[in-house]
Amino acid sequence: MATESVEASVRRRYNLNNDSSPQSSSDPTSSTEPQPTPTRQPRPSTNTGPFGLPILNKEHTPQNVALIAFTLGITTGLGLLAGTLWDGHPSLAFVSASLALLSVLEYIGASMRNEEKGLSSFIIPFSRHQINFIAVAIAEYSWRAYFTNIPTWGRTWSRYGLVLMIMSIQLRVAFHLVPSRRNRWRQIQPSWIKGSDLALTLYLFAFFNLINGGFIYLLYSIWSSYKRITEGPDPEPAPSPEVESGNGPLSLPIFDNQHSPQNIAAYAYLLGCGVGLGIGMAWLCPTLRGFGVFLAALGVFHTLEYLTTAMYQQGRVGLSSFLLNHSPEYHAAMAGATIEFFLEWYFFRGMKFFTWMNWIGLVIVILAQTLRTTAMITAGSNFSHIIADEKEHSHQLVTTGIYS
Numbered sequence: 001m002a003t004e005s006v007e008a009s010v011r012r013r014y015n016l017n018n019d020s021s022p023q024s025s026s027d028p029t030s031s032t033e034p035q036p037t038p039t040r041q042p043r044p045s046t047n048t049g050p051f052g053l054p055i056l057n058k059e060h061t062p063q064n065v066a067l068i069a070f071t072l073g074i075t076t077g078l079g080l081l082a083g084t085l086w087d088g089h090p091s092l093a094f095v096s097a098s099l100a101l102l103s104v105l106e107y108i109g110a111s112m113r114n115e116e117k118g119l120s121s122f123i124i125p126f127s128r129h130q131i132n133f134i135a136v137a138i139a140e141y142s143w144r145a146y147f148t149n150i151p152t153w154g155r156t157w158s159r160y161g162l163v164l165m166i167m168s169i170q171l172r173v174a175f176h177l178v179p180s181r182r183n184r185w186r187q188i189q190p191s192w193i194k195g196s197d198l199a200l201t202l203y204l205f206a207f208f209n210l211i212n213g214g215f216i217y218l219l220y221s222i223w224s225s226y227k228r229i230t231e232g233p234d235p236e237p238a239p240s241p242e243v244e245s246g247n248g249p250l251s252l253p254i255f256d257n258q259h260s261p262q263n264i265a266a267y268a269y270l271l272g273c274g275v276g277l278g279i280g281m282a283w284l285c286p287t288l289r290g291f292g293v294f295l296a297a298l299g300v301f302h303t304l305e306y307l308t309t310a311m312y313q314q315g316r317v318g319l320s321s322f323l324l325n326h327s328p329e330y331h332a333a334m335a336g337a338t339i340e341f342f343l344e345w346y347f348f349r350g351m352k353f354f355t356w357m358n359w360i361g362l363v364i365v366i367l368a369q370t371l372r373t374t375a376m377i378t379a380g381s382n383f384s385h386i387i388a389d390e391k392e393h394s395h396q397l398v399t400t401g402i403y404s
Helices: 004-015 063-087 090-112 118-122 128-147 152-180 190-212 216-231 259-284 288-314 329-348 357-384
Strands: none
Touching: 063 090, 063 118, 063 259, 063 288, 090 118, 090 128, 090 152, 090 190, 090 259, 128 190, 152 190, 259 288, 288 329, 288 357
């Protein structure tokens, strides 16, 4: 009975939609086939956003989660590559990448603990004073970088800040994931909560090191964070949230083939990182510009496939809607194209500059992607990635828009 009450509670909370699941018989003994385990998903959209599309409407829907995570992934990928290769001011690029990474990890961690509160779970829990001083520090760094040269000691200090930033993010993730391990810990201890806040303080310390912020801002940030952690009574241990599945890496409920919020965000974020890296290659690496455009176009294609399916096929959307598992032939073609490019790049690097033929190919890719996405949106619920050889009752002939 306890298991049934938990499942009922999860269903009510997340408005599960199992239209794609096989219909169960009224007699539980009439079928011996195992029924699919329900997965927790954001709610389907009920309102429309810009251009009348069910996206960017502030609702906790799969398409909004994927779009936000995808955008954060682009910021991370582009920031990492720009910070590594850009001779200008790499600190700001690294800061942007780290903030985007920390934001998506906040959402994924909350989702794995069944504690996400809609799209607001993407927000990093900085205090108001910390946000103000971060903005002032960035403005100060931008002013000094524009009017003066960053001294050598400042660049060395920034490298230490980058290392500390990576460590702080890893610590915060570790403290967040401890309660998510299935059947390992039954209570969330106060020390884990304080450890998570201390990791965020370490991140701020690394942030100010990275951008060479003023010491006044640094000391005030540490003081305010310490005050926030030490004031007030210790929080009472809370029961560990129920985790629906823990079949992923390290027994965590992620990358376990379930259509859950954390998997949606993780898949879209990684695709966004690929797009960001591709844009960075096209911008900063002349001989790799063709591969950068290819990588960016590939990530945009797979993300748009999921977004359009999530907008109009709530009952059928799943991780397979990203089309990452398209077919072995598709994977072989992508791998072959990548290997061919880098072999030519290594032996005949002069051939890999972006020429007018590449520009023609880029224009064709943009037009083709626009045509496909427009066709999918126009068809709406009548579109499916699976070819139907028989007419269903819900099928309607579309004669408007691009089909007119």
